[in-house]
Amino acid sequence: YGTTNIDNCNSSTTASISNTASVGETGGCVGRIKGTVGIRNSSFAGRLNGVQNVGGLVGYIDSTTKATIENSYFAGTLNATSHYVGGILGKITTICEIDITNCYSSGTVTSSGMNIGGIIGSISQAADVDMVNCLNKGTVSSSADAVGGLVGRLESYSGINLDMKSCLNMGQVSGDKNVGSLIGWIQKGT
DSSP states (O other), X not given: OOEEEEESOEEOTTOEEEOOOTTOOEESSEXXXXXXXXXXXXXXXXEEXXXXXXXXXXXXXXXXXXXXXXXXXXXXXXXXXXXXEXXXXXXXXXXXXXXXXXXXXXXXXXXXXXXXXXXXXXXXXXEEEEEESOEEOSOEEESSEXXXXXXXXXXXXXXXXXXXXXXXXXXXXXXXXXXXSSEEEEOSOO
């Protein structure tokens, strides 16, 4: 909550985070954000284990005024057993503005749930998201639906705006259905 800035915070390959709560959020830097947050020049290269809302840097963004993630990356191993999983961000929900700039994932993102992405797992409700110079070069895989090299799914709410500029997927993407090199499933949104 409130206003927080995280700058030059990094976790090595020996770091390990595990969350077994069925409704918990898990992130390499922050589990859940609700407020105005800036994450810059930071990374996670260790091991993440969670259920749902799992992200290489941030697990869940909820009702945020503004969140900025810049010059940061995920280079670890992420394993989840449910939905909303991403190399940078697991799930974005409710009214919020998110800027993700110069970020990449080179890690492995694996889940048995749906809405899995190399950068963002799921964007829903009235979120306004800008992605600039973002790259996935890691493996993204799920045995379920809505899997994307950059974004897993734009969910079925009006008011979602996603603007991608100079973004690239170079990783292998696999899933059960609705699988895309960039976005797995655009259900609704602009």
